[in-house]
Amino acid sequence: MRAETVKKLGGMVLALATIAAAGYLSYSFSHNAEIRDLHAKAERRLATSSATLFAPIDKYRYLPALVALQPQVIDALRHQDDKRRLRLANIYLERANSSAESAVVYILNAKGVVIAASNWQQPTSFVGQNYAFRPYFQDALRDGSGRFYGVGVTSKMPGFFLSHEVRDGGSVLGVAAVKVDLGNLDAGWNSARLGGEFFVTDEHGVIFLSSHPDWKYRPLAVLTADARDEVRRTRQYDTVLKEPLAITTLAQLRTDEKLADIAQEDDAANGRRQERYFIKTASLADSGWTFNVLIPTASADLRAAGTGAATAVAAAFIMLAVLYVQQARRRSQEREKSRQELERTHTALEQQHRELQQLTEELRVTSITDPLTGAYNRRFFFETAGKLVSAAQRHGSALSIVTIDVDHFKRINDLYGHPAGDEVLRKLTEICKDALRESDVFARFGGEEFIMALPNSDSAAAYAAAERLRITTMEQTIVVKDAPLRITISCGVSQFLPQETGIDETLKRADEALYEAKNSGRNRVVLC
Numbered sequence: 001m002r003a004e005t006v007k008k009l010g011g012m013v014l015a016l017a018t019i020a021a022a023g024y025l026s027y028s029f030s031h032n033a034e035i036r037d038l039h040a041k042a043e044r045r046l047a048t049s050s051a052t053l054f055a056p057i058d059k060y061r062y063l064p065a066l067v068a069l070q071p072q073v074i075d076a077l078r079h080q081d082d083k084r085r086l087r088l089a090n091i092y093l094e095r096a097n098s099s100a101e102s103a104v105v106y107i108l109n110a111k112g113v114v115i116a117a118s119n120w121q122q123p124t125s126f127v128g129q130n131y132a133f134r135p136y137f138q139d140a141l142r143d144g145s146g147r148f149y150g151v152g153v154t155s156k157m158p159g160f161f162l163s164h165e166v167r168d169g170g171s172v173l174g175v176a177a178v179k180v181d182l183g184n185l186d187a188g189w190n191s192a193r194l195g196g197e198f199f200v201t202d203e204h205g206v207i208f209l210s211s212h213p214d215w216k217y218r219p220l221a222v223l224t225a226d227a228r229d230e231v232r233r234t235r236q237y238d239t240v241l242k243e244p245l246a247i248t249t250l251a252q253l254r255t256d257e258k259l260a261d262i263a264q265e266d267d268a269a270n271g272r273r274q275e276r277y278f279i280k281t282a283s284l285a286d287s288g289w290t291f292n293v294l295i296p297t298a299s300a301d302l303r304a305a306g307t308g309a310a311t312a313v314a315a316a317f318i319m320l321a322v323l324y325v326q327q328a329r330r331r332s333q334e335r336e337k338s339r340q341e342l343e344r345t346h347t348a349l350e351q352q353h354r355e356l357q358q359l360t361e362e363l364r365v366t367s368i369t370d371p372l373t374g375a376y377n378r379r380f381f382f383e384t385a386g387k388l389v390s391a392a393q394r395h396g397s398a399l400s401i402v403t404i405d406v407d408h409f410k411r412i413n414d415l416y417g418h419p420a421g422d423e424v425l426r427k428l429t430e431i432c433k434d435a436l437r438e439s440d441v442f443a444r445f446g447g448e449e450f451i452m453a454l455p456n457s458d459s460a461a462a463y464a465a466a467e468r469l470r471i472t473t474m475e476q477t478i479v480v481k482d483a484p485l486r487i488t489i490s491c492g493v494s495q496f497l498p499q500e501t502g503i504d505e506t507l508k509r510a511d512e513a514l515y516e517a518k519n520s521g522r523n524r525v526v527l528c
Contacts (some may be wrong), residue, residue, distance in 0.1 A: 102179065102181075246398065
């Protein structure tokens, strides 16, 4: 009797352990799937958001160098005590600033003192201010040009500063500088609309642009002594620097991805509530800045927990069913045979279901893939092109089409045979896939003709990409029947126009450009 009791208890413990394990495994699998989905969302948001960050800055890069060449500027720096020359420089800078729609344009002498500025008649004029401590001034004297983000010492407004040395022959007279107002750059970053938070950190890890107002000017960690000294010396965040962001890393998923808790503004002191985020980062080239996308994980965690709980409940029901069957087995051998037959049928159905799923996936891949080259097929291209057109119209972004045709392909088939022609198509596919970005779409259009859709690429960028592809193809050698074979391609390029309603008109123009390339001697790229 005692042994029977122990056996029953052991069975109950095993059943409970099985239910718990099933729930945990289901939760883990579902949570990993949710993380992959968050990764994909973050990738897309990085691609669409970080690319636009420098747009307000890039259009001013030319201005400091242009100002540095102006006779009024050089003349004012030569004769800094001449009020007439300084007035002429102020008037020029005021007009240049108005025309460029920048915040302030000004010139500093070799000691860092502003001698003329576009805001010379305003109460917050920079004239007479000494900015020798600013890195953009020091970098321009040392390297010829500089750039710097910081809060204005005089205006108290954040901005991006661009600078260029002013030369007179072989000597440096001073520095021309432009301030670009970034105060409202992050005002449109609405977290509810974007489905998450965004912020940008500088080289010290200080947040200076953020969709969450309270996070702005908070470092991600306590600044090092050197960083504190530099921020203090350069007055980069003059009077606005806050305490570090209350962020706790829970798991480092990749070098640029992690899960972290961030205390909300009203809860940072008592820790009552933490918001959990999936965080993906990307370094912004030539700036030392890092773009951060934060997606809340609450919904993903809830779905994973729900899946785990549902699986545990299902496992419990399964365990109860097994116990019921075992009891029934004692009552009737026939019922036991029926149960076993039912289990075999269930197993067979599961196997059939798995085979059907595998077949479905194989059919899906086959339906969108060219069997010879492995490139996408014509059907998939048109399905995807429609989505790319919608995205381009919605965001006002560029979209270009490149049509590609192998030159003298019939001659290759005639001289070397169709297997050689097939190898040429496979090799061209390999070259194109290696050259494309992840967002680009490459498909075999039919025969020896291929097509590419290049989102976020205007006609000039698409032309350059096609030209690189043409040169790369021309330099490749394909071994056919132990003999080297070189091929060339002709390309037609067109950009989707706002007045066009679909991709067909763009494709027609690309085909016309390809036709012109073929008629003009082949092995060339023509833009339509």
